[in-house]
Amino acid sequence: MHDTTGHALHTEDAYLSKTVCGLRIDLMLLRSNPDDPVVSGRFAESLESLASNSISWGFQDINRLAQALLRVMLDLKSRIQSWDDSTAQVLADGLDVLETLVYDWENEFQRRSAVVRLVNSLTP
Secondary structure (H helix, E strand, O other): OOOEEEEEEEEHHHHHHHHHHHHHHHHHHHHOOOOHHHHHHHHHHHHHHHHHHHHOOHHHHHHHHHHHHHHHHHHHHHHOOOHHHHHHHHHHHHHHHHHHHHHHHHHHHHHHHHHHHHHHHOOO
C-alpha cells in the first residue's frame, strides 16, 4: 500500500490556506473601503473558487461555508444587504471558521498519512 495521494492532498491544503489568507487581506481592505469593486470582486471570486474546489476535493463543510459567505457578498453587490460593522464581523467570523476547518483538515491529513506510513512499514 503506497500513499500516492499525499502530494496532491498537501497541495490542496496549501491552496486552501493561501486562499483563506488572501480573503483575510481582502476583508481588511474592504473594511477600509467597502465600495472598492476590485477588492470586492476578488473576494467574491476567491470564495467562489474555494467553494468549487473544496466540493471537488470532498470538503463539504468548507464548501457550505464558502457558499454562505459568497451569498453575503452577492447580497452586498446587489444592494440587498448593506455594508456595516455587523456584516464585516460576519465575514470575519466566517473566515475564522474556514481557517479552523482547514487546520482541522490538515491535522486529519497528517493522521491519515501517519497510518499509511505505519501500515506500509508493516507490510512485507
